[in-house]
Amino acid sequence: MKKIKIVLIALAILSMGGLAAAAETATPNVLLNPDKPGPGDIVIITVTGVTGPVEGKFGDKKLYFIPAKDSFTAVLGVDLFTEPGTYMLHIAASDKVLSNSVTVVQKKYPVQRLTLPKDMVELSPENEARADREQKKVAAIWPNETERIWNGNFINPREGEISTRFGLRRIINGITKNPHSGVDVAADEGQEVYAPNYGTVTLVDDQFFSGNSVILDHGQGIYTMFFHLSKVLVKEGQQVKKGDVIAHVGSTGRSTGAHLHWGVRVQGARVDPLLLIKLKLE
Ligand SMILES: [Zn+2]
Structure with missing residues (x-):
């Protein structure tokens, strides 16, 4: 033995x-x-x-x-x-x-030159301070490390024509503004916005520039955000499933008409949302 x-x-x-x-x-x-x-x-x-x-x-x-x-x-x-x-x-x-x-490598993004009335471009000191506070609040979200919640491919939160592409550089009255760090989807007021993947609602806020806003944390540094919403149907801390209706399209904040602006951060990096939904993920 x-x-x-x-x-x-x-x-x-x-x-x-x-x-x-x-x-x-x-x-x-x-x-x-x-x-x-x-x-x-x-x-x-x-x-x-x-x-x-x-x-x-x-x-x-x-x-x-x-x-x-x-x-x-x-x-x-x-x-x-x-x-x-x-x-x-x-x-x-x-x-x-x-x-x-x-x-x-270099990637060329289009440039748009606009001339707008001064009062549309210049902010009051109060609004500038508010926008600054809100920007800091949002920027504090990205460094958080969270477990993976996303599973499989990311889906389109709102089908529609892209009215403003990612990366567009705007020069307003001769001053270069921050490039467009998301995409604008042409949509009607009240149309549904879907969660692109499983996640946790990490921010619900009414902000000066982005109006009613929702940010989802999908884990492992992947975040999606949705701006100018007319109605928000979720609360901070809530878990959402892929395809859940999280909000309705609107024109709140600095917006000239109903549309969905949505953006993506990957470990804090601003990336093209249309690339995220094209990825084949396990
Ligand atoms: Zn936009």
């Missing part, structure tokens, strides 16, 4: 050694899609030939790797304001450390 046990243990050790050797021979590989992103793009990073768990960083931004069959994938956001250049990508698996780089 004792002999059999020893043989079994020896066999087990041999087979473990065999497995370890197989893992070592696999060449670690990092694949970026797209391989040369531009500012505002979303990149899927796929790591193969390593043993998990896998951790990663892009600059100071944490990457969240999800295990798949033979690989690990992470969603990386390249902020709209990123200067073209080469950026370090640091990936650490339990058995290997892989240093890689991401080349961010």
Whole structure:
């Protein structure tokens, strides 16, 4: 009996050694899609030939790797304001450390020049202070680390024609404004807005620029936001399911007519929402 046990243990050790050797021979590989992103793009990073768990960083931004069959994938956001250049990508698996780089290339976004009456452009000191406070409140949301809630593909929150694209640079009365960091969907007042994925309602607020606003936290640094709403149907802290009606389209805040402005942040990076809903995610 004792002999059999020893043989079994020896066999087990041999087979473990065999497995370890197989893992070592696999060449670690990092694949970026797209391989040369531009500012505002979303990149899927796929790591193969390593043993998990896998951790990663892009600059100071944490990457969240999800295990798949033979690989690990992470969603990386390249902020709209990123200067073209080469950026370090640091990936650490339990058995290997892989240093890689991401080349961010130039991406041309359209420019729109507008001349507007002064009173439409200049804010009163009160409104400026309010807008500033609200901007700080929103900016404090992105660094929070939360568990993954999203599951599978992100869906379109509101079908419709895109009236203002992501990244449009506006020059109003000769002054360059912040680029458009979301998309405007042409829609009628009262039309439904759907949650693009599972998430937690992290902000419901009435803000100077964005009017009635909702921000959803989908976990792992992915947030979606919806502005100028006529009616909000959710409360802060509430869990939503993919496809739930969260609000109605409106024209609240600084808006000239009913439309849905929606935006996406990935680890704080402003990215094109239309790219998020095109991703094929597990
Ligand atoms: Zn907009």
